[in-house]
Amino acid sequence: MTTVSERGALQGRMVQVRRPPAFYLGRALLYALLIACSLWFVAPLIWMLMTSFMPLSQVGVFPPEWIPRVWQPENYTEALRFWNFGVTFRNTMIITIFSLAGSLISSTIVAYGFARFRFPYRDLLFLILLATLMLPFAVRLIPVYIVYNEIGWVNTFYPLVVPEWFGNAFFIFLGRQFFLGIQQDFLDSAKIDGASEIRIFTQIMVPLAKPAIVVMAILSVQNSWNEFLGPLIYLKDENLHTLAIGLYKFTSLPGQGGMQHQQMAATVMMVIPVLAVFFLFQKQFIQGANLSGIKG
Amino acid sequence: MTAAFGSQWRSMKGKREGWRDLSPMRRREALYGLAFVSPWIIGLLLFSFFPFVASFVLSFTRYDVINPPVWIGLANYNEIFSGDSLFLKSLGNTALYVVGSVAIRIVLAFSLAMLLNSKVRFLGVWRTLFYIPSTVPIVAISMVWIYILNARYGLLNWFLSLLGQGRIRWLSSPAYAMSGLLVMSTTWVGVTMIIFLAGLQNIPEEYYDAARIDGASWLxxxxxxxxxxxxxTIFLNILINIISAFQVFNQVFIMTQGGPRDATRTYMLHLYNHAFEFLPPQMGYASALAWILFIILFAFTAIVVLTSDRWVFYNN
Structure with missing residues (x-):
């Protein structure tokens, strides 16, 4: 049992290294541990998916069963009978799309302002921006609600969408870091050619910042899709409910809710779009998580 | 991010430029800059600064949304500290959740990141598997965990029974309900783990080589x-997790509504009840609760930031 040492390969010499059995034991243990951990994270989702196809008699037994004895896709149609999926889906899409457009446009503009121009108190303002990221939402919640209530915005989508058009602090931070990384000489040559600041921004910088904008877009979609407290407070009217609220009502209101297998079917319907986006844009998801830990 | 905060703070000191010192060209640039950041400045005033001040003022009033607010001085605070038994209860529960979940997340996330950083194959696959549950909407993941934590047929008790442990009434007994929520909090370990993993991958290999040559053991x-x-990275993760754990609300609201016997009544749930469920609504009282939370969080953040000079090592 021999293998090529990486260090040897790096130096261009193929050195054969005999590794002690303890090494292979360690590796085996490592992978066993990784598989066990993965199961911890993924098993709940697999169980959810499986249960959503089971007959009711198979749910709630001990030990739990994993494979449906009969596959029952009608759990989904049954769930749809009680739960107005179409309406909640449409509402969620409206909120998602308008929040997405607003936060991308405004955050990109503001981020560029912080990165590209020098102006008095810029650094202080940016410090405040970072501080707002740490401000608990509890302090904002009540006055904002009172104002929306006064101006008649309760039971509309505005409270969930309009704030996004004034820049998302985290996206601004993310975009600024990205713009700072773009070479300056690029700009100087564009400026010599007589391009205006607006044109430099829209025609050169925004296309260059596409990777950062994609990360923002994914985080924004994920936020809108997952948001619970906002819709709970502002959207009282049943016709305005989002997927999150619809699913909550479907599973928790006595009399209105479905049985467990139908509940899981409903849950799967809400989760599938998010997981699809996640698998399509995995790289950007990880980048987004990474960037929240960025140094510098 | 907080490192960014620190460096921003340092670079700001000593530099003061007013409008009058600027040349016409610089003034033009400054105008462009302000124009670009103006949406955020307006948003800051509307959605952060105004509510921040307004909730402070409201906390000295009685306000039910229908009638105009009545100034009652410190009465809300008096009530909170002397007459509200659920205040201390919910604060205690929240403290328990903060300590438990932050410890779990930091230790687990770090351990997982260490595992993944030991030159494993299929790194991307493992990372994805650990991260998946973090992407699932909170309502959906709560629905699933209601059944996982079920005492009679839940997956967790089944798993424990394989290890020889008897049934535990996770969500239905006051003694174990909070532990149930803590077990559930492992769901979001993936986010913290990814940040740790990025931090680990930034450590230059040479340092380890040098340590090995000096005969340093793994430990x-x-x-x-x-x-x-x-x-x-540890500093950043602790800070992010403390701030979010203090405001834990969604899963509690969805899964237990604070029960059984207030064992999972968290601070945010208490605040929410006063503001949005009580009739008439107690907006002033809830604002006082919000400000107390803000002061507690501010104190925690300050402690973490101020002590960071002693234990956080910046490589620049």
């Missing part, structure tokens, strides 16, 4: 190289 390398160099 010595961990304690003397990895951990000190990772302190900025």
């Amino acid at each position: 010595q390398r961990l304690l003397r190289v990895t951990l000190p160099l990772l302190t900025p």
